[in-house]
Amino acid sequence: MQERPITERIETYRDSYSQLYEGLKWKADKHTLMMIAAMYVTNSKEFHLKKYLDIAEYIKDNVGAFSYLKSAQRFSIAATLDTTTDDGKTNFHRFIEIYEKLIKNGFSRNAYSYIAAGTLLKVEPIRIDEIVQKTGDIYKGMKGNHFFLTSSSDYPLASILAxxxxxxxxxxxxxxxxxxxxxxxxxxxxxxLQFLSHILALDSEHIPDAKAQQCWEIKELLHKANLKTKKVYYPYVGMLSFLENKESVINDLLVINEELNRDKLFKWNKEINFMMSVLFLMSSMTVMGDAARTGLTISIEALIQAQQAAMTASITAATVAASSSNGNT
Incomplete structure (x- = not known):
């Protein structure tokens, strides 16, 4: 799929989300479906509902009875397989092999390890053992520097940094x-802040002090435009720091954000809309150097994978709360 204007990307996002909602509204929450639709847009991959559902069903049929992939997480993994490989079903088995290698390297059997495995699907098979080892080493280093901040939810970021x-x-x-x-x-x-530092570290061409100053300037511009500046949005500030014409970019972002907030499909999800606005704006940028473009592509992937992790955590917490309130153990 060729690069398209942002208006077309939003329309594609809207159409993909509508199809997903009709097909999965009783099986996955709206935020997950929004994220899945965004994965297709930011990867410039055509969405075909039947093909996508076939991959999700194939995953369900090829895992154990107690696997996390029997749950709604299979829908985001199906999207990962469909948007990053040429054959989702065939590559599912390679995905599981990568997952098992991460487990042998010390990762826990949980939803975050599956997300991390998905980020490594693009690695050449001959290098996968090396990158899995490197992923583990990076995670251990992260844990060493910030023991109380670092948890299994950081597995996907470690794999992307690897x-x-x-x-x-x-x-x-x-x-x-x-x-x-x-x-x-x-x-x-x-x-x-740890997540923001990970995003910035993906671009090795800048000096930390200078990049931190750029992030502060963008945070101030967002605040003046009445856009999101809470801590949870720090990673998106990092994304916007890739661009030079900051004032113009913030104006474009404001237009995209307002359009999503007015849309009847998305108007009740304003926090997610801001995140999606940044993703759509950044993924549409074509006038960039190769190095910056590569860093940007990886950063978009990092944000989407981390968003998967955050949604997985919230869904798990809600499930546990519901179970407790019903008197289950």
């Missing part, structure tokens, strides 16, 4: 340099 050219130690050190530089610029410490 795709960078530098060795694991250099990557972890770079992440920490960004974290400290951002703190000095007034960004609040915590999980969201």
């Amino acid at each position: 795709l960078c050219e530098n060795d694991a130690e250099a990557i972890v050190n770079n992440v920490e340099e960004y974290y400290q530089a951002l703190q000095e610029k007034g960004f609040s410490s915590g999980n969201d």
